[in-house]
Amino acid sequence: MVRKRPLVVVTRKLPEVIETRMMELFDTRLNDTDEPMPRDALVAAMASADILVPTVTDRIDAELIGAAGEALKLIASFGTGTDHIDIGAARAKGITVTNTPGVLTEDTADMAMALILAASRRLVEGERLIRSGEWHGWAPVSMLGKRIHGKRLGIIGMGRIGSALARRARGFGLSVHYHNRRRAHPELEAELEATYWASLDQMLARMDILSINCPHTPATFHLLSARRLRLLQPHAVLVNTARGEVVDEATLIELLGSGRLAAAGLDVYEHEPAVPAKLLALDNVVLLPHMGSATVEGRIAMGEKVIINIKTFADGHRPPDRVLEAT
Numbered sequence: 046m047v048r049k050r051p052l053v054v055v056t057r058k059l060p061e062v063i064e065t066r067m068m069e070l071f072d073t074r075l076n077d078t079d080e081p082m083p084r085d086a087l088v089a090a091m092a093s094a095d096i097l098v099p100t101v102t103d104r105i106d107a108e109l110i111g112a113a114g115e116a117l118k119l120i121a122s123f124g125t126g127t128d129h130i131d132i133g134a135a136r137a138k139g140i141t142v143t144n145t146p147g148v149l150t151e152d153t154a155d156m157a158m159a160l161i162l163a164a165s166r167r168l169v170e171g172e173r174l175i176r177s178g179e180w181h182g183w184a185p186v187s188m189l190g191k192r193i194h195g196k197r198l199g200i201i202g203m204g205r206i207g208s209a210l211a212r213r214a215r216g217f218g219l220s221v222h223y224h225n226r227r228r229a230h231p232e233l234e235a236e237l238e239a240t241y242w243a244s245l246d247q248m249l250a251r252m253d254i255l256s257i258n259c260p261h262t263p264a265t266f267h268l269l270s271a272r273r274l275r276l277l278q279p280h281a282v283l284v285n286t287a288r289g290e291v292v293d294e295a296t297l298i299e300l301l302g303s304g305r306l307a308a309a310g311l312d313v314y315e316h317e318p319a320v321p322a323k324l325l326a327l328d329n330v331v332l333l334p335h336m337g338s339a340t341v342e343g344r345i346a347m348g349e350k351v352i353i354n355i356k357t358f359a360d361g362h363r364p365p366d367r368v369l370e371a372t
């Protein structure tokens with residue numbers, strides 16, 4: 046008997062080599078316009094597909110999963126974060142969920158380091174000054190930023206990306222501190238010469254630079270609450286390449302605007318793609334459009350992972366990147 050090729054619906058445009066390979070392997074429906082799928086289109090896709098390939102821009106909630114067709118057995122997400130998918134609802138319906146971990150670690154850590162440098166040394170402000178035509182030449186006290194070397198970096202979430210950032214940070218002469226639910230393996234701590242802070246509050250109050258590298262889960266929503274953000278020192282710089290929901294964005298803006306926090310570098314926002322006007326009006330923030338993993342190599346590797354997950358599953362095996370419910 047010839048096995049029927051699974052019907053795979055892809056919600057956004059993916060790198061061409063990935064789309065081509067998917068078309069060869071599966072009965073694939075692509076999104077040529079790359080417009081995010083409206084909810085009714087997602088409902089229709091989930092009613093007919095065997096496998097859905099969503100991204101962070103699709104909100105796959107319990108209601109959508111409840112309305113999915115009987116054929117839908119796998120959600121093979123393109124990306125590492127899975128906070129856009131109700132994993133519990135999927136499991137209850139017998140739908141497997143996979144993601145693409147590991148292949149965007151180095152790119153995202155690069156972006157976190159780039160934001161640390163850009164926000165501390167006012168790179169984008171400097172660029173704006175040049176482009177404004179208002180630069181009248183060098184001056185001893187113009188565009189002064191904050192030195193990186195010798196400062197304390199606090200990493201919130203010492204997983205793959207947090208560790209990769211720590212390795213980079215050491216090259217810049219930063220001392221590495223971290224908070225994580227579980228203390229890292231002693232070997233990793235020794236390699237990174239990293240100091241563990243069981244208390245996030247205590248770490249926040251003592252760092253010069255903070256980087257958020259934990260996933261967004263029910264437990265990390267507003268982990269940087271208004272109270273915790275107020276623990277930061279006024280000279281501190283905050284960088285977020287993880288998820289906007291981890292930070293109380295309104296309080297962050299208030300502190301940056303009133304000088305109670307020096308600067309921020311943000312790649313993610315609490316209500317993406319909305320970026321508050323008050324944030325846009327601040328000079329002491331570097332704002333990027335969620336591009337931490339946006340490299341050609343990274344996006345192809347993510348697509349390859351999606352294909353491996355689908356192929357393994359379609360062949361009747363457990364796909365390598367199954368996602369379990371966050372606790």
Ligand code: 8YV
Nearest residue numbers: 100101123124125126337338
């Ligand atoms: C991806 C990300 O581009 O993988 C993640 O969790 O945040 C991004 O780097 C996006 O999620 C793709 O769906």
